Amino acid sequence: MNAAPIASASTAGGSLLWLAIILPVVGILASLLSGGRHAERIALLLMPTGFGIAIAIAIFLWRSGQPLVYVIGGFNPPLGIALRADGFSAVMLVTTALIVAAAGFYARAIFATPPGITEARAPLTFWILLQAIWASLNLVFLGGDLFNLYVAIELLTFAAVPLVCLDSRAETISAALRYLLFALCGSVFYLLGVALLYGAYGTLDIVLLSDRVSSEPVVWVAAGLMTAGLLAKTALFPLHLWLPPAHANAPAACSAVLSALVVKGSFFLIVRLWFGVLPNVPHEAVSFILAALGSAAILFGSVLALQQERLKLLIAYSTVAQIGYLFLMFPLVQGPNLWVAEAWSGGIMQTLSHAFAKAAMFLAAGLIAESLGHDRIRDLRGIGAVMPMTLFAFGLGGLSLMGLPPSGGFLAKWLLLKASIEAGRPIWGAVMLSGGLLAAGYLYRVLAPALSSDILHLKAPPRRSREAVALALALTAIALGFAPKAFFDFLQIGRVAVAGGSS
Amino acid sequence: MSILQILDIGLAGLVLAVAAWTVFARDAFAAVVGFVAYGLLLSLVWVRLFAVDVALTEAAIGSGVTGVLLIGAAGRLRKLEASGGDDELPGASLRLFAAALCIFVTLVLAGVVLSLPDPGPTLAPEAARHLAETGLGNPITAVLLSYRSFDTMLEKVVLVLAVVGVWSLAADQYWGGAAGNPRGAEPDGTRALLAQVLPPLGILIGIHMVWVGADEPGGAFQGGAILAAMWMITMMAGLTEMPSIRSRLLRLVLVAGPAVFVAVGVAGVAFASGVFAYPTGFAKPLILFIEAFMTLSIAVTLPVLVAGPPKRLRQQ
Amino acid sequence: MTAATLAGFIGSALVGLGLYGLITDPQPIRKILGFNLIGSGVFLLFGIVARKGAAAGFAADPVPQAMVITGIVVAFSASALAIALVLRLYEVAGPVSLRSEHTSNKAEK
Secondary structure, eight states: OOOGGGTTSOOTTTHHHHHHHHHHHHHHHHHHHHOTHHHHHHHHHHHHHHHHHHHHHHHHHHHHOSOEEEEGGGOOTTTSOEEEEOHHHHHHHHHHHHHHHHHHHHHTTTSSOOTTOSOOHHHHHHHHHHHHHHHHHHHHHHBOBHHHHHHHHHHHHHHHHHHHTTTOOHHHHHHHHHHHHHHHHHHHHHHHHHHHHHHHHSOOBHHHHHHHOOSOHHHHHHHHHHHHHHHHHHTOTTSOTTHHHHHHHSOHHHHHHIIIIIHHHHHHHHHIIIIIISTTSOOHHHHHHHHHHHHHHHHHHHHHHHHOSBHHHHHHHHHHHHHHHHGGGGGGSOTTOTTHHHHHHHHHHHHHHHHHHHHHHHHHHHHHHHHHSOOBGGGOTTHHHHSHHHHHHHHHHHHHHHTOSSSHHHHHHHHHHHHHHHTTOHHHHHHHHHHHHHHHHHHHHHHHHHTSOOOOOOSSOOOHHHHHHHHHHHHHHHHGGGOOHHHHHHHTTTOOOOOSOOO | OOHHHHHHHHHHHHHHHHHHHHHHOSSHHHHHHHHHHHHHHHHHHHHHTTOHHHHHHIIIIIIIIHHHHHHHHHHHHHHHOSOGGGOOOOOHHHHHHHHHHHHHHHHHHHHHHHHSOSSOOOSHHHHHHHHHHHTOSOHHHHIIIIITHHHHHHHHHHHHHHHHHHHTTSOGGGTTSBOOOSSOOSOOHHHHHHHHHHHHHHHHHHHHHHHHTTTSSOOHHHHHHHHHHHHHHHHHTTSSOOOOTTOHHHHHHHHHHHHHHHHHHHHHHHHSSSTTOOOTTOHHHHHHHHHHHHHHHHHHHHHHHHHOSOOBOTTO | OOHHHHHHHHHHHHHHHHHHHHHHOOSHHHHHHHHHHHHHHHHHHHHHHHHHTOBTTBSSOHHHHHHHHHHHHHHHHHHHHHHHHHHHHHHHHSSOOGGGOOOTTSOOO
């Protein structure tokens, strides 16, 4: 499990890593150059190819059982930059490729260039920035150098923010501006930490750093600044204020990508920081703080979700809560304990199942809002009878959020719960259970009126194919609940053991 | 205490005073003007840190082009605002809390920075060792275009995304139109004269800067920024205009830098040891080739970003 | 006191000043200025790191300097996008500060 010996040599299949990043970059440039309808065609053409690359990376990784590495330009770190893929990277690459493709397919109806016009503002922006989100997330998952990852999170910010205000309403522009300021502030503090680490150790390569860092003030200050910056981007309570207006008011296809994937990008880097850069520095206290904030997020986000009047805002506040679960894995992945692998799998499983479930729910909510002309929860009475497939997709996503079997969400929470009991810290398990009850509460608020027998008239029925996209995503979140043991072995590839007591 | 040290301390005090002005000035416009002066002072600090390449970039982009952007915006905001009184500062307790937090951050940072090892760990010997492979004399250009060229290519993509993002804020009816010229729509005599005399000179300096950047301070960023400034001056004087955002030529120039960068990088798979590697003996010409297109892209991207989203249809 | 030490103090103080402006000033354009101050403070810290890494005949380590150059361009792009958002917001909604928009919880018309 020690990654040090393979730090600086490209492995078999390494070329796939740069390909996963360059492919969407070429798509961005070609889309802007050719413009108009071509942007949509290029994006939709590249998506299956990119999915193939992500799968190929996973296969190579599975066969070798060791992280894949590619050294760019032939200059080994610390002078040059390396790309690396471990089990967590690979599943995130595949998830991203699937959800981006689903959002793209779903969005064709809204972001098609109108006939008779060669190019329109919102479609061109959407198709270019969707590819940009994809490119920058792939870089986040593969980057092996902290400054290269800084460029990645900036790319992600530039790709995500304009998607919030494609409809040019004052409300969304102001949400986008607030999102941008939070995100920029976050990246500048991340960069500050990077400067300190370079000043102390003369390298920014994650594997090289992990061998050099020791528990000293500069490391704690740097890690604290980087974590704070990344938490602002992940919207962990109490830095979540920007998220609900931005995610709830964006077009549904954008909300799905933002809530399912973009916030996971900065979360992924927090995991990289504490478990990739600093595994040799015991950090139980920090993990406790992160998990405490996560718990607060679960309770606070869920209670606020209970009070929302609009469906998309409810889903956005549910994201605030679900992000909290991600941080419960931190205190459980400490030291050489037996339950560490379970907690690690649970954390990743939560990341994946929330991504699919939340994307499905936002897409379903988007269809409801389009068909009714509003998304007021109290006026959804009877929607289940007229849009059964959409509501089914929404409900299945909700099942996973609540953590009911069979679903990926259940498996994630089960693993975390088990680990918390084995670790003798049932408090985290208790938070999870109460979070599940609250989730049941806010979903009941939607499902109860939706399933009532009132008669509801739609302005326009949704397209079958778009409902199918939402349903497919929701079914994937459910299917994750049947993941075999081999899948969890795969997630462990490249995980570095964290130093610390075996309490 | 030597004279240089006294000057250093004076400069430090001045930088902080002007920075404080931009935070505490009552009027937003005055604060922005302060920020431009601040940028220029900061480039002097960079010279004192023996970082001339950075000093040039800070002066050209950090202070210069950012200054034009902010002053233009502050001017427009002042015109739009009916009264300046509606933006009240938050309550005293919040300000006190913020002040305490910021002083704490400053002290912790200063303590940590002073504790960093001196002489510190460095990649300078590594960079020097591989310099011959690149054929360059300026190690910073070698980092930007060879050792860490992946970063630089991606940062060019950031610029492209910024353009897409800024354009996406256009009103729908102006899509396909053009942005207004940077501030100063009515040309007056002196400005027009300046706009005719300066650009030929500036273009020469800009190109020279890219060319010498291979071996001496300078490079695509700094040279591109100077070319950008020249184009902005001619636009301010009304001699040239922002092209339509749908202009094929404009888009070609915007993506040329990153596209050529990616193309040469990927060609490394076939002709060198891997992606973003240069074939032995061809590093320097290829780097200059990439830099030429990057300069062109930067020279056009910066003014496009300053000009903002399209606001009018050019055909009218 | 060397120029590098002095620059260390300036850099740290700039981060603090910028952060104060970012937190307390309600006007978006002033927040953007604050962000730029923090950014330039961070870049200065890279500069000190570079200067302390003087070796092999170079007056400063070229790697952090190159990172600053990349960072300055990214910061400019960020300011441009932020300014474009502010101006668009004023066009659509009139003068608004970021504090005065807690309207998002209302139901859509």
